[in-house]
Amino acid sequence: MPVQIQINGENAAEAIKELAVLAAGLNGSVATPESKATPATPKQERQSRKNQEQAKLEPEPAEERQLTNAEMNEQLDRDLPGEDTEEEEGPIPTVVELRAAAQGRDREKVKALLQKFESKSISEVPENKRAAFMKELESL
Known part of the structure; x- marks a missing residue:
């Protein structure tokens, strides 16, 4: 033991x-x-003394609230889109399509959009965010 x-x-x-x-x-x-x-x-x-001061500065962890079954299901529906969501948004754009759409657009605005999607380049935009990226890219 x-x-x-x-x-x-x-x-x-x-x-x-x-x-x-x-x-x-x-x-x-x-x-x-x-x-x-x-x-x-x-x-x-x-x-x-340094450790004591640092301990004073660190906030106490907040208690996590228990989610009800309905709240958990709602959260899962948002996090894990079903088949019907893909049909509404259309097919996922490829990197080539994203690059083509970015051509001719203001370079600084495209860079700002990449930062918003937490990507360094168009090829790094995650597949699950490409449709939203393309939509915002087209609205520039």
């Missing part, structure tokens, strides 16, 4: 004190952590 022990301290010296107390408790003897602990170096103390 695996056992995991976590020892916390403000710095290395305090962690060693806690370890000494734990070890003494396991052996059944009286702990004298002051005699075994080494003082923390200035570097360790600075790191400890």
Whole structure:
């Protein structure tokens, strides 16, 4: 059976004190952590303060709300389009078709559109976003 022990301290010296107390408790003897602990170096103390300050700045994770079955189904419908969605939007444009549509358009506007779709080039536009990209490209 695996056992995991976590020892916390403000710095290395305090962690060693806690370890000494734990070890003494396991052996059944009286702990004298002051005699075994080494003082923390200035570097360790600075790191400890830095860690404490960083912990204060990090926000507490918000509780996640449980979704109802209806909400989950609705979200799945949005995330996983069915066969009927592809028919409405038409076939997925190829990279060649996207490049042809981009020809003659304002280069800066095309670059801005690529950034919007989080792509560095037309060939990197994901297949699932190509129809929307083509629609916006044609509206430029």
